[in-house]
Amino acid sequence: MPPKTDKEKCDSCKAEKETLCEQICPGDLMTLGEDKKAFCRMPRDCWDCMSCVKACPKSALETRMPYQLGYHVARLIPMMGTNTITWTCIDINGKVERFHYKNRGSDE
Amino acid sequence: MTEKIPKSLEEIPAEVIETDLLIVGGGNAGCFAAIEAKTKNPSLRVTIMEKAHISRSGATAAGMDAINTYLRTDKGETPEGLVKWSRAQVGGGPIREDLALSNAKILNETVDMLEEWGLPFLKDEEGHKQLRGRFDVSIHGEQLKPIMAEKAMEMGAQVFNRVAATNLLMDGDRCVGAIGFGVRDGKLYVFRAKATIVSTGGACGIYKSPTTDYSSAHHQTWMSPFNVGTGYAMGIRGGAEMSSLEQRWVATRTKDFSGPVDTLSVAFGCMIINAKGEKVMQVRYADKGGDKAARFYRLTAPMTEWLEGRGPTYIDTTVLTPEAAHELKEDLLNERPSFVLFLASRGHDITKEPVEIYGSDPYIVGGHTGSGYWVDIKRMTTVSGLFAAGETAGGNPNKFVGGCGAEGRLAARGALEYLEKVKLPPLDTKQVEKEKERVFAPLLRGPEYDGVTGIEMEERMQRLMDEYAGGIHQFYRMNEERLDHALKNLKMLKDQTKYLYAKDLHGLMNVHEVIDRLDVAEVLVHHLKYRKETRWPGWQTRMDYPEIDPKLDCFVESSRDPKSGEIKMFTRPYEQIIPGDRTKP
Numbered sequence: 001m002p003p004k005t006d007k008e009k010c011d012s013c014k015a016e017k018e019t020l021c022e023q024i025c026p027g028d029l030m031t032l033g034e035d036k037k038a039f040c041r042m043p044r045d046c047w048d049c050m051s052c053v054k055a056c057p058k059s060a061l062e063t064r065m066p067y068q069l070g071y072h073v074a075r076l077i078p079m080m081g082t083n084t085i086t087w088t089c090i091d092i093n094g095k096v097e098r099f100h101y102k103n104r105g106s107d108e
Numbered sequence: 109m110t111e112k113i114p115k116s117l118e119e120i121p122a123e124v125i126e127t128d129l130l131i132v133g134g135g136n137a138g139c140f141a142a143i144e145a146k147t148k149n150p151s152l153r154v155t156i157m158e159k160a161h162i163s164r165s166g167a168t169a170a171g172m173d174a175i176n177t178y179l180r181t182d183k184g185e186t187p188e189g190l191v192k193w194s195r196a197q198v199g200g201g202p203i204r205e206d207l208a209l210s211n212a213k214i215l216n217e218t219v220d221m222l223e224e225w226g227l228p229f230l231k232d233e234e235g236h237k238q239l240r241g242r243f244d245v246s247i248h249g250e251q252l253k254p255i256m257a258e259k260a261m262e263m264g265a266q267v268f269n270r271v272a273a274t275n276l277l278m279d280g281d282r283c284v285g286a287i288g289f290g291v292r293d294g295k296l297y298v299f300r301a302k303a304t305i306v307s308t309g310g311a312c313g314i315y316k317s318p319t320t321d322y323s324s325a326h327h328q329t330w331m332s333p334f335n336v337g338t339g340y341a342m343g344i345r346g347g348a349e350m351s352s353l354e355q356r357w358v359a360t361r362t363k364d365f366s367g368p369v370d371t372l373s374v375a376f377g378c379m380i381i382n383a384k385g386e387k388v389m390q391v392r393y394a395d396k397g398g399d400k401a402a403r404f405y406r407l408t409a410p411m412t413e414w415l416e417g418r419g420p421t422y423i424d425t426t427v428l429t430p431e432a433a434h435e436l437k438e439d440l441l442n443e444r445p446s447f448v449l450f451l452a453s454r455g456h457d458i459t460k461e462p463v464e465i466y467g468s469d470p471y472i473v474g475g476h477t478g479s480g481y482w483v484d485i486k487r488m489t490t491v492s493g494l495f496a497a498g499e500t501a502g503g504n505p506n507k508f509v510g511g512c513g514a515e516g517r518l519a520a521r522g523a524l525e526y527l528e529k530v531k532l533p534p535l536d537t538k539q540v541e542k543e544k545e546r547v548f549a550p551l552l553r554g555p556e557y558d559g560v561t562g563i564e565m566e567e568r569m570q571r572l573m574d575e576y577a578g579g580i581h582q583f584y585r586m587n588e589e590r591l592d593h594a595l596k597n598l599k600m601l602k603d604q605t606k607y608l609y610a611k612d613l614h615g616l617m618n619v620h621e622v623i624d625r626l627d628v629a630e631v632l633v634h635h636l637k638y639r640k641e642t643r644w645p646g647w648q649t650r651m652d653y654p655e656i657d658p659k660l661d662c663f664v665e666s667s668r669d670p671k672s673g674e675i676k677m678f679t680r681p682y683e684q685i686i687p688g689d690r691t692k693p
Binding site: 041 | 163164270292323324325327328332334364365437444445448452453456
């Protein structure tokens with residue numbers, strides 16, 4: 001299921017010709033609406049690869065489960081660091097799990 | 109974005125690019141091909157035509173949690189050993205042992221390149237790449253694709269992002285480049301190249317995915333749904349020989365949300381269990397090798413449990429400690445992050461409850477099974493000047509990430525040798541004009557046009573293939589009459605492609621995706637009809653021919669006449685190079 005856009009946070013990547021999510025989406029699905037906010041033009045076609053979520057400089061995008069498959073509401077938020085990634089996962093009961101590791105360079 | 113829709117062909121600009129080596133598809137194999145070509149000859153013009161954005165395109169867009177083939181030579185592993193294992197994984201083949209062996213010989217140096225470029229590999233206590241299975245090594249591969257893409261660009265490959273390939277550019281029987289269109293700028297792109305490597309990945313979305321009917325998530329697929337088989341389709345239309353398409357790949361996945369199961373769960377000691385708690389592989393498939401049985405048995409097993417009244421089926425994650433469960437989720441985040449979100453959305457503690465599993469929809473993926481172009485040892489297809497690598501090239505299964513990269517390098521070497529000897533012919537403008545008309549016609553039908561969208565036709569095709577050509581909802585089973593029904597209706601659909609229309613460039617891409625999928629589907633059904641036996645249950649289950657026929661211990665091949673469209677079927681013999689029992693690893 002596609003990313004949900006936080007319209008307060010999305011600034012349509014002002015300085016870019018195309019927003020970063022538009023640039024990166026492998027399915028050519030992210031685009032700008034008339035309100036200049038990013039959205040997924042065909043929600044059914046998203047692969048949930050989360051490339052757009054990782055690319056968003058404003059953390060305005062969040063992948064959500066379609067209700068047919070999962071209960072309301074769980075969250076998974078990646079934070080991209082320098083050569084690291086930190087994931088925060090919150091399940092429907094509010095349980096928080098965090099993952100932090102290197103995604104570039106030696107894994108020592 | 110508001111994009112300008114052209115009203116006539118004359119309004120559509122064309123861009124002609126001349127290059128030495130054209131690579132169609134900048135995924136794993138394509139990036140490695142570009143890097144190899146620029147390493148061997150830095151002054152060579154290398155151009156990548158990429159449908160998406162090279163940093164996150166292809167099957168590895170979300171990342172990977174392991175490199176599934178690497179030879180731990182300190183443990184006595186050899187290229188021959190890998191080929192034997194690969195052969196056993198596909199039930200003894202037939203496989204192209206010549207291709208597999210040449211790949212295996214440069215596998216480790218290919219994988220080591222990834223480490224050198226910054227991909228983190230987990231290490232064991234002795235400092236070796238950490239094994240997760242016999243040939244799998246663990247990585248933190250979230251950045252796998254950006255790392256490969258950056259290296260290709262750093263080496264000087266010219267990348268055209270958002271250009272979808274539509275057909276080969278031909279000079280008689282020889283390939284001299286490819287044609288496509290800009291998904292964002294709406295231009296026609298003509299790439300003229302001395303040699304062309306096709307590495308567009310495999311074909312997903314030929315069949316209906318199991319989650320399609322009951323959710324708004326149609327792309328819960330194992331393979332990237334944006335890999336639609338364009339590389340195969342271009343070759344089919346150009347008269348190239350296809351090999352073994354009937355050896356479909358079907359994966360065991362987590363149910364309801366397609367998450368990784370197979371090698372990952374085995375590595376963590378989570379076995380397949382049925383509703384009664386029985387260890388399915390050990391109880392019912394001991395003679396096939398138990399948990400190490402050939403890949404198609406590990407698919408058939410859970411689905412057979414469902415059919416025989418012992419479903420649901422699970423991987424038993426309750427054996428995990430909380431620490432191990434955390435580690436397993438970390439692996440998932442590197443390959444299929446949203447599956448961790450799925451678990452959270454069910455409030456599912458995997459140490460307390462097992463994870464349900466089910467079969468996926470079938471795919472045509474030459475990096476996993478033998479499906480794809482017939483290639484020679486230099487990776488040239490039967491079309492002169494056209495090379496294939498990765499999922500697109502057939503005959504050589506179980507390549508996965510490392511093997512597809514290695515094959516990209518071999519294809520580049522073959523292409524370099526070839527292009528030294530040839531010159532570019534003058535551009536055939538008639539061919540370009542004809543393709544321009546074919547490509548853009550669906551966009552020019554006018555606002556009131558009463559026709560069919562790409563998505564509508566895709567759904568019609570997927571249901572047809574699912575029900576009549578052995579999809580998941582029929583437990584992969586098929587027979588001659590059903591295949592004939594599929595073929596008859598595929599012909600109808602192909603004829604109806606003249607009614608396809610698009611309102612924007614994204615829609616135009618969808619239109620060409622379904623046209624490509626239909627071309628692959630038609631040839632696939634011919635392959636499925638030809639193999640009148642059941643050699644790989646699940647991947648290829650013929651209810652009317654349930655046994656192995658020793659006479660079909662050979663490669664099933666096809667080629668489509670570019671003029672008449674007639675599909676010719678024939679066989680090629682299997683040649684055993686590595687001695688020994690073919691079904692034993």
